[in-house]
Amino acid sequence: MEAPLQQLHHPLLKEQNLELWIKREDLLHPAISGNKWRKLKYNLQEAKRQQKSTLLTFGGAYSNHIAAVAAAGEEFGFRTIGIIRGIEHLPLNPTLHLAAAQGMELHYVAREVYRRKSEADFLQALSQQFQEPYILPEGGTNSLAVKGCTEIITDIALEYDYLCCASGTGGTLAGLIAGLEGEKQVLGFPALKGGDFLQQEIEELIRNYNGKQYFNWQLITDYHFGGYAKVKPELLAFMQEFTKQHQVPLDPVYTGKMMFGVFDLLRKGYFASGSRLVAVHTGGLQGKAGFRERLGLKV
Structure with a gap:
């Protein structure tokens, strides 16, 4: 498995004497790509160590994490169970169809029940129900996931000044920050509206992982386009042009918004001349099929 670095070329970069590289984590694995592989790596090892034969996790109907856990179960010999937020809709959307085809058992719960996904008594009941x-928590984010994401840093054989990454639950960003150990500048681009809440979540994830606190990072919360899984025409137009120019596919939930934000900051002169940037492509491309089906979008 390799996630190569690819340099991007654009007039804005040349004008401002900047370099921009993209870390192609989306190429790590055909089905468990990007940050999902990084988050699952040590959790799969721990499940084996505990002699567990079943993985149970949580997600929405278009969850990259649900798709990745299903693929990991098929590849590494685990039974998989997905607790899905909301009611069942048939036919299954592309994400859930893929998960079911890989053997995942789908169990739907009402949204008010789903909100209890972190409560001890609810987890205990699920544990008893499913032997x-x-x-795995929603998004796969825990201390073992943070550990896996620190290895993205060790896999970047390049000197750079800024590291950029999209953020959902905060686990990948926490791993990048912990992996850098206070060096460089890290910019996180939340995919959710009101993403400032992730500041505390990420600090807690890092503290649980290594007991430390770092100050070389910030959240850029201006590029959510209305909220999680919401898009606007300018985002879709950017993604289409970006892929045409650089031959790098983006997804509209995470990487599209992150790269839009990076280029908008470039236009605003955010980065010091002579800087080198690395943007982490966290995968999630399976979700594009759901957007095409649900909204009729060309992404």
Whole structure:
């Protein structure tokens, strides 16, 4: 598995004497790509160590994490169970169809029930119901996931000044920050509206991982385009032009918004001349099929 660095070329970069590279984590694995592989790596090892035969996790109907856990179960010999937010809709959307085709058992719960996904008594009831599975949190984010994401840093054989990454639950960003150990500048681009709440979440994830606090990072919250999984015409137009110019596919939930934000900051002169930037492509491309089906979008 390799996630190469690819340099991007654009007039804005030349004008401002900047370099921009993209870390192609989307190429790590055909089905468990990007940050999902990084987050699952040590959790799969721990599940094996505990002699667990079943993985249970949580997600929405278009969750990259649900798709990745299903693929990991098929590849590494685990039974997989997905607790899906909301009611069942048939036919299954592309994400859930893919998960079911890889053997995942889908169990739907009402949204008010789903909100209890982190409560101890709810988790205990699920554990009893499904014969003591290895439980992964929503998005796969825990200390073992943070550990896996620190390895993105060790896999970047390039000197750079800024590291940019999209953020959902904060686990990948926490791993990048912890992996850098206070060096460089890290910019996180939340995919959710009101993403400032992630500041505390990420600080707690890092503290649980290594007991430390870092100050070389910030959240850029201006590029959510209305909220999680919401898009606007200018985002879609940017993604289409970006892929045409650089031959790098983006997804509209995470990487599209992050790259839009990076280029907007370039236009605003945010980065010092002579800087080198690395943007992490976190994968998530399976979700594009759902956008095409649900909204009729060309992405």
